[in-house]
Amino acid sequence: MASNTNAVIGQSGGPTAVINQSLVGVIEGLYKQPSVGKILGAKHGVRGIIDGEFIELNGLDAGLLEQVAQTPSSALGSTRDKPDEEYCKKLFESFRRHSVGYFYYIGGNDSADTARIVSEMAITSGYPLRVYHVPKTIDNDLRTTDHCPGYGSAGRFVALGVMGDDLDNRSLKGVKIDVIMGRDAGWLTAASVLARHDENDGPHLIYVPEVDFNEDKFIGDVDRIYTKLGRCVIAASEGIRYKVGDKNSLVTEKAMRGGEVDAHGNKQLSGSGALGDYLSELVKRQLGSIIQQRSGGKLRVRADTFGYLQRSFPTIVSQADAHEARQCGRLAVQYSMSAPNDLVSGSVAIKRISDAPYQVDYFPTALTNVARQTKHLDPSWVKNGCDIADDYLRYAKGLVGPLPIPGKLY
């Protein structure tokens, strides 16, 4: 390609604490490519491309780039737009107008699908475009890759948050419910298990979308733990769901009676305390009077929804995650220039070399291997419908990094 070929970078979907590491990785990668002319940052993802809203990223100061890399959330702005055919036509009009030959899209499942569609349309229409998806999602639900940049840092936030909350509950007792992000997969909720250090540490119960949620079983679980310990800390995924006949229905939907739907057809689960409050009321109603009769005291039940703090809290970053996010950005550029198996359009994937010491490698994969389908928790990693197995710990420890060990006097 000629040196007047320009590159576009975009960020899409929910932000993470390290998505800007990937952005800076792509920029650094492009700085080494003499065949690339302008480096255009699309403001708010595909939306910025069709609106012609670009930020020129050539020749930025290394100090600023490092500061951006360490800043959570999408520095270019993000979008939930999901291009249809009409939208894609406009994308290509913009690509033509700005002589774009490379398109790097940092995002999750939906963004990988956008990249796939754009890449396929480029081939069909004969437009010379190389498209690379850079994986990013706190949900950790992309296929092919061992794990997703963004997950380790969000998992670190969840593990620390539940650890502190368990110490809080140990001190004031009662039942505490923590609602954790994850629409379709329980990866992030599973990270709460890393908070445990000693026997009897919470979380005592963990509920993920991979297992049907049953209110009677839930209440039985809480009663069992509370009877044993006089307290109970619960980590519940925002995506937990009932089995109704052959179908599933979200507990949150019952709690919210309806709720919003985004452009991808996904229900709004975050940014509301409805699920936590619903579970809280359920425990009070079903166990309140029984426990009061048994112990004489009023049952204290509280719920917190960790919300957006999980994906954008400054300073809570896994070092491994930050490093890998940066590498994925750099490699997207490298692969787009010359990849193994000639995958000059594709997605960057991570391969696990060893759990301890934690070690990974990277490889390019076809966009069709990443887009659309959700990668769920291994079913064997969910114990009794309310706990996470040790195999998950082996998988997750390296991603999240070393955690503090609570000091206790009893």
Place this chain on the structure above:
Amino acid sequence: MASNTNAVIGQSGGPTAVINQSLVGVIEGLYKQPSVGKILGAKHGVRGIIDGEFIELNGLDAGLLEQVAQTPSSALGSTRDKPDEEYCKKLFESFRRHSVGYFYYIGGNDSADTARIVSEMAITSGYPLRVYHVPKTIDNDLRTTDHCPGYGSAGRFVALGVMGDDLDNRSLKGVKIDVIMGRDAGWLTAASVLARHDENDGPHLIYVPEVDFNEDKFIGDVDRIYTKLGRCVIAASEGIRYKVGDKNSLVTEKAMRGGEVDAHGNKQLSGSGALGDYLSELVKRQLGSIIQQRSGGKLRVRADTFGYLQRSFPTIVSQADAHEARQCGRLAVQYSMSAPNDLVSGSVAIKRISDAPYQVDYFPTALTNVARQTKHLDPSWVKNGCDIADDYLRYAKGLVGPLPIPGKLY
């Protein structure tokens, strides 16, 4: 006092990230006092004293103590019990039985009042007891002291949380409401203003209990910011209240239609997402269709309740706060042995020497100067009912410590 005089330490009320620094400070202080025999940690505050549940704290390893100091939440367990006369009698029975001559109580407003009552009963009944209150509260609402240990670290969490959330909102737009702890005073919510660095950074609107909440003004404020910036980040205290005639009524109460009351007559505000969801619905209902007409797009409104994460998140600690909490514990012991003005029962208070460089000193004060009444934000620090003045920044920067500066590309 003879060397068979023992000391009791208790922790009370909501935990903080540095309450164990104070506990370890008291223990270290007592290790230097040959006149003190046993050091008894009361499990769950006054509750442990009447139940005779003590942990012996003599001769603990310095490494363990340091680990405990760095662990959030109350290592001895906490309580919400508020002693009445009958309860106090039982306390003195326990003090007699265990030859207790010193009582150190680490807590907030209610705990200072408990210390005051116990101290007064000791004098009335002629029982030789020295009682020292060690201040602790994320609410920062104790009188006499310049600020309270626990506030700086919680303020740091809030500032970082809102900073990240503002970057998140900058990336995906819409209206975001963050509900922050603080039943009667807006100190912790005010700390959100520290998240701002550049013009147009959030939080754009800040609501505290010190100013009457008015729904029409609130909606007008949100509309004004949204019209200007296309987005709006709001920090609202859980204790915001309407003026109804001569009385106040909590917005949360309207949102929860009732709600729990604790032993001190305080309404349960935390551990529920009701207020955030109520404000969120209010914005959607009042502004949703207007903004949709104006911009063509659906108004995105989300709410997060920061909840218990604010007071017990491991690793998010202000260094100044940790140091001062430790010092307050050490000085409580020192003052109880020999204090200026002979205040051998009292509370430890902090005096501000200078804002920059941040410097403080300590002094003993009478329990009646601390207990009961709430210290509110200076009214002149609240601007237009929806912002915090620069005078607060001067007050708070040293308490919270240096914050990261977000790297931006536009």
